[in-house]
Amino acid sequence: MSAHTFKANNPALKSFVEVSKDSDFPIQNLPFGIFSTDNAQDARVGVRIGDFVLDLAELSELNLFDNLDFDHSVFYENVLNPFIELGQQNWRATREKISELLQAGSDLERHKDKVLFSIEQVTMHMPVKVGDYTDFYSSIEHATNVGKMFRPNGDALLPNWRHIPVGYHGRASSIVISGTDIHRPKGQILPKDATEPIFSPCRLLDFELEMAFIVGKSTALGNSVSISEAENHIFGMVVFNDWSARDIQKWEYVPLGPFLGKSFASSISPWIVTLDALEPFRVASPEQDPEVLDYLKYEEKHNFDINLEVDLMPEGGEATTISKSNFKYMYWNMAQQLTHHTVNGCNINVGDMCASGTISGKDETAYGSMLELSWAGKNTINLKDGGERKFIQDNDTIVMRGFCQNDSVRIGFGEVSGKVLPAK
Template identity: 50%
Template sequence: MKQGIAFGIYSIKDNPKRLAAKIQGQIVDLFLLAGKNVFEDLKIDQSVFENDFLNDFISLGKDKTNAVIQILKNINLEEFSSCVVSNEEVSLHLPVRIGDYTDFYSSEQHAYNVGVMFRDPNNALLTNWKHLPVAYHGRSSSIFVSGQNFHRPKGQVNSSDTTLPGFSESKRLDIELEMATIIGKNNEIGNAVDVNQAEEYVFGFSLFNDWSARDIQRWEYVPLGPFLAKNFFSSIGAWVVPIEELAPFRVDAEVQNPEVLPYLQEKNRKNFDITLEVYLIPNADKTQTEVLLCRSNFKNMYWTVAQQIAHHTVNGCNLNVGDVMGSGTISGKTPDSYGSLLELSWGGKNPITLPDGSTRTFLEDGDTIVIKGYALNGDYSVDFGEVRTTILPSK
């Protein structure tokens, strides 16, 4: 079995942060590897590999980063065993310095489910939804890496528009199963990226959990969108898988109807067949057993990543290396593939019974959520690792 390469940032104790690659399941220190001159012909400054973030590496451009990937795929790890670091001693960090974070809303089943719950089945998708990839700006400062936990947010809540708001801990704390696109190339202000060249602006992908407080969102979000319901915390995976490593997993994306405007029309419309799973470790479970909540797939996207980038820049908006674009919650067609508890419990109406006998509509303090992502094609596989986060009680 051949595994795709992934990149991340690691450290051991108080040593400086360095770039790491995951090669055949092993974590390899790229600063040490570069010291063995394996990348010599590429003339990459050593500071790129001893660095707090992947941004400088990504900024080398695809010619160089793809050359690095090819070298890593063909390396004999036994020969460079001194560059392999033990999983136990490693701390993994936020992989990129994120300038801006945009969250899309690109899975049709998710948008449909939300529409059915909050409006009606005949009018589930808003009129703009099939014409443009709806998106909004999120908060980049509160994106943290897998393994970092957060306190349950507090805020204003109001269950109707005729009562006065109250103040409380969020009682409808939810996950959003997403993928994060990591931007790999700057787009200068004033330029629109052609949809058929948009993937050149993608370095790769990570797992992403866009935590949401549904009760805070309900009261605050009209007319300018979600704010405090989202910006208290988001969780990103430590490993970024370059888009080139996903070539064997390309699958045709759904034909769009109605036809989209020319700037969104793709010659070759592809998604990525990557299995995504959400597990819950219930707070009371001392055995720490992971309970599968849903199994979805990155291919469940009505709007492709290329369309998202073309839309994002059609007005001349600039993009920078390290920017993150969230896919939006990715839900499949069957109820066991819905990517949020809002959908899985259908707005809290249908509690989920767990193996330990407890039930969940939304999350409880002490619950741990683990998102996993992987893909397999013949004897080639890719592993995105996991995003693991525990809900701490409100401060």
């Protein structure tokens, strides 16, 4: 579907809600989330516009969704799963209707005090109930960097890497909303030059700069999703910080892969940006060599030009931007990831989350982890306040942002932040 098909993407649209030029959330975006105003029991579906949240339950109360042919009780739910289950046609109709209602001169303007809440007034909640979580390893720059560090005398990429989107199934219960504090994890580590492990708080705590997509259409066990159908099964995307305990992971990951080094926490941004809103920012994927097998071949553009940034902020200190990358670098795109995920008949469910793996760019300013930025601790990362880091220290806050920008519009994700507290 081409960009001009979506009326809501028209760059000429103006809202009666004042939106600053540098906002991530103009009328052309309209991402979905779950918010509350009084208490968590009050949580319901909202859409972000500028510095405000539009209450979709209240729009339903005002009978402004009467032309949407589905049960509007989904807007009163405390997760988006029931709304997403209505299917792509209904997501699109809802976004288009909201776009109409928010345009300058709309009848909604006289109800604005009833339906709009300042972002300062609301609490954001997990937007979906995540049933299953899969983490891919799809940046060739990141995989090459890690391979060079861990296998200095061997091939940086293992033989399978250019043939399949490598991934593993992770722990869904520890995915948390932006703003949630993270305690430093504990586990077994093998100190340098030691032959026996010790039990210790993680000493090499890291972030991983990732994006994740939310599954929007379930499949039955035994069925597969074709590459041409894959994006019809994706509702939208969030920025994803996959916290990583490098020393715990290094000791445990052979032979079965990540476990305690990854399962303690992953943080997501609260607003799910739809693929429809991202449509104007499609770009070609990097060339894949060798040629992939037929089931992974695609014709359309499945990558997106999403600028990504990571800030590290010491407690009481100034934030330093330590990485600037871009989602367009991904060697394996989302359509290939989902197709490969289901090719063996693995069923997927609405609300499942699939993360990209660390997104690193071409040079050291675009590395998506401290493991790479410090090159496994050999180099120091200089902070604005004169401090230095090799890995994350207690009371540091990590903030990630993602946004697309062209001459006419900026579509962003907001931010995902998390503060690291000492081990319990």
